[in-house]
Amino acid sequence: MLCRLCISFLAGAMLLSASALSQSSRRLTTPKTNSAPSPASSSTLSTRIVAYDIDAKLNTAAHTIDATETLVYRNLTGQPQQIFPFHLYLNAFQPQSTLMTEVRVVGTRGTGPNSGWDDKHHGSITVSKLEVEGMGDLTGKMEFIQPDDRNANDRSVFQVTLPKSIAPGESVQFRMSFHDELPEVLHRTGYKRDFYMVGQWFPKVGVWWKNAWNCHQFHANSEFFADFGTVDVNVTLPKNEIVGASGDLMSSSDNSDGTKTVKFHSEDVHDFSWTASPDYTVLQDSWTGSAGPVKILVLMSPGNMSSASRYIQALKGTLAWYDKWIGPYPYDRITVVDPPHGALDAGGMEYPTLITAGTGWFMPKGRLEPEAVVEHEFGHQYWYGMVATNEFEDAWLDEGINSYLEAKVMDELYGKNTSRFNFPFATAGNSEYQRLAYISLPDTDPLTRFSWKYIDDNAYGAVAYDKTATVLITLEKLIGEDTLRAALHEYFLRYRFKHPTGEDFLKTIEDVSHQDLKWYFDQAVYGTNILDYEIWNAHSDRLNWWEKEISGKNAGDEIHRTYVTVHRKGDFVFPVDVVIKFDDGTSATEHWDGRDRWIRYTYDRKAELASAQLDPENQVWLDRNLFNNSYTVQEDKRAVHKLQNLWIFASECLSQFLAWIS
Numbered sequence: 001m002l003c004r005l006c007i008s009f010l011a012g013a014m015l016l017s018a019s020a021l022s023q024s025s026r027r028l029t030t031p032k033t034n035s036a037p038s039p040a041s042s043s044t045l046s047t048r049i050v051a052y053d054i055d056a057k058l059n060t061a062a063h064t065i066d067a068t069e070t071l072v073y074r075n076l077t078g079q080p081q082q083i084f085p086f087h088l089y090l091n092a093f094q095p096q097s098t099l100m101t102e103v104r105v106v107g108t109r110g111t112g113p114n115s116g117w118d119d120k121h122h123g124s125i126t127v128s129k130l131e132v133e134g135m136g137d138l139t140g141k142m143e144f145i146q147p148d149d150r151n152a153n154d155r156s157v158f159q160v161t162l163p164k165s166i167a168p169g170e171s172v173q174f175r176m177s178f179h180d181e182l183p184e185v186l187h188r189t190g191y192k193r194d195f196y197m198v199g200q201w202f203p204k205v206g207v208w209w210k211n212a213w214n215c216h217q218f219h220a221n222s223e224f225f226a227d228f229g230t231v232d233v234n235v236t237l238p239k240n241e242i243v244g245a246s247g248d249l250m251s252s253s254d255n256s257d258g259t260k261t262v263k264f265h266s267e268d269v270h271d272f273s274w275t276a277s278p279d280y281t282v283l284q285d286s287w288t289g290s291a292g293p294v295k296i297l298v299l300m301s302p303g304n305m306s307s308a309s310r311y312i313q314a315l316k317g318t319l320a321w322y323d324k325w326i327g328p329y330p331y332d333r334i335t336v337v338d339p340p341h342g343a344l345d346a347g348g349m350e351y352p353t354l355i356t357a358g359t360g361w362f363m364p365k366g367r368l369e370p371e372a373v374v375e376h377e378f379g380h381q382y383w384y385g386m387v388a389t390n391e392f393e394d395a396w397l398d399e400g401i402n403s404y405l406e407a408k409v410m411d412e413l414y415g416k417n418t419s420r421f422n423f424p425f426a427t428a429g430n431s432e433y434q435r436l437a438y439i440s441l442p443d444t445d446p447l448t449r450f451s452w453k454y455i456d457d458n459a460y461g462a463v464a465y466d467k468t469a470t471v472l473i474t475l476e477k478l479i480g481e482d483t484l485r486a487a488l489h490e491y492f493l494r495y496r497f498k499h500p501t502g503e504d505f506l507k508t509i510e511d512v513s514h515q516d517l518k519w520y521f522d523q524a525v526y527g528t529n530i531l532d533y534e535i536w537n538a539h540s541d542r543l544n545w546w547e548k549e550i551s552g553k554n555a556g557d558e559i560h561r562t563y564v565t566v567h568r569k570g571d572f573v574f575p576v577d578v579v580i581k582f583d584d585g586t587s588a589t590e591h592w593d594g595r596d597r598w599i600r601y602t603y604d605r606k607a608e609l610a611s612a613q614l615d616p617e618n619q620v621w622l623d624r625n626l627f628n629n630s631y632t633v634q635e636d637k638r639a640v641h642k643l644q645n646l647w648i649f650a651s652e653c654l655s656q657f658l659a660w661i662s
């Protein structure tokens with residue numbers, strides 16, 4: 001039987017009610033709790049590897065969770081499996097963990113290097129019992145492992161060795177009891193006063209990928225990777241809590257001890273997070289796309305209500321853009337969580353069908369961060385949620401593609417030159433802003449660097465997000481914007497509900513564009529080459545310079561020789577166009593393959609040089625320095641002045657924004 005539910009929020013004190021269940025979903029099928037997950041069929045969106053069933057109780061006095069978890073894992077690895085690794089992400093919130101050790105060195109999300117330790121940020125997850133159906137209690141078979149750095153003090157991954165293997169195609173059922181101690185909000189998760197953002201909170205099995213288990217430790221600059229399946233979660237918590245989660249609300253029932261139990265169900269997802277606060281103001285809306293209606297739920301924190309309509313407008317605009325250009329959004333819900341004052345580190349994060357936004361008590365309309373963060377996190381429903389790349393190893397594929405499209409959506413919704421800042425004294429477009437971040441650190445790391453191996457947190461942001469976006473904008477010059485958009489659409493269709501690699505992405509672009517782009521990808525994706533072309537010099541000289549200058553009525557007949565020298569400063573080879581304008585209004589356009597180190601163009605004309613301009617269409621955004629791209633006989637200082645103003649302004653805002661968008 002198919003069922004679907006609609007979350008109904010009543011005005012006033014009544015918070016979350018599960019009364020309004022509606023029938024039939026074209027997208028979500030009836031849960032099969034505790035049964036083996038079914039592989040993809042005509043009725044499921046994904047190949048379901050995992051089925052989690054979690055019963056959790058939140059203690060709001062101690063900020064802890066006690067829970068039991070049943071995981072049915074279907075062995076589709078094609079070979080017998082006896083050892084299973086699990087993530088215990090909350091154990092990273094300890095001073096000697098790998099994550100905290102890395103934060104101390106390279107910083108993360110707004111926490112700079114050398115930041116101190118505060119006990120309020122302690123977090124942990126303890127598995128007190130692990131049983132496997134038919135094999136008994138295997139708690140004693142659990143061992144912490146550190147596959148990435150051998151840090152014996154890191155307990156963010158454990159593995160268990162079963163007494164016998166699970167055959168290909170068979171399922172195994174794990175049953176665990178675990179206890180969470182939540183940190184005060186840090187690194188996307190935790191509590192702040194009575195606000196809870198509970199992410200990465202339960203033992204999660206690794207992914208069998210590239211013929212091996214992929215189960216990285218939790219790092220300062222890494223996100224996540226998991227298999228698709230179903231998640232059923234019951235949360236018991238005080239009655240006055242307003243709850244949002246990565247699932248459909250199936251029921252809510254009051255208990256005799258002043259608590260209530262809310263039940264959520266989610267399908268074809270690879271994670272589950274939830275939030276609770278008694279202080280949320282709940283807003284409901286809806287949007288209908290090509291896959292049907294989508295319930296919009298917005299949970300606003302006190303003092304932030306002025307941003308609510310901005311979130312919703314950005315969300316609906318993004319839903320519509322993605323539906324039109326990339327593909328359908330197949331889930332029946334999306335929840336936006338607005339973290340309260342002091343908990344912004346929980347903001348700017350994505351989970352399946354739930355995103356966290358971020359704003360402030362005073363957020364002028366000219367600053368489009370609230371819009372950008374909702375656009376960005378919703379975009380992750382596609383680039384992470386459905387196209388589920390390995391965020392540990394290939395951050396550029398989720399963050400970079402998402403950042404590129406963030407600019408496209410924001411430009412369409414808020415104007416190409418005003419989609420990031422829109423003040424009378426300064427404006428900036430979203431992609432212009434991304435380019436500024438890229439040029440601040442253009443060459444420390446290739447896009448393909450594992451996320452925790454960047455030189456530091458700033459480089460992770462500048463390269464994985466902003467350089468990738470800029471690489472894709474520059475790719476438009478080679479294959480056209482429409483072709484690149486068609487390639488992203490094709491990439492989504494091919495790999496939604498799968499775990500594609502970087503090679504899959506690049507091959508899709510080549511397939512759709514019918515071009516061999518290896519030369520570009522080798523430099524832009526796998527390399528750290530700097531792209532920088534400049535007008536080395538340009539001037540006109542009398543052809544017969546040794547003769548006396550012609551004067552009088554024949555003065556205009558003198559022939560001038562004009563020289564324009566273009567220099568490739570960096571190692572990145574890229575074809576460039578040069579437009580040379582003369583003082584009689586004529587011009588010449590040159591196309592240089594850029595392979596040699598420099599080229600000189602020469603013209604013999606009566607007219608003299610007026611200007612020389614590289615990349616006249618302003619398409620080569622990877623060019624690190626645009627100020628050396630032009631030469632004008634009579635310089636127009638105004639444009640430079642405006643850009644300098646913008647740079648100062650953007651630089652000031654950049655670090656603040658990058659601190660919490662994820």
Ligand SMILES: [Zn+2]
Nearest residue numbers: 376399402662
């Ligand atoms: Zn992101």
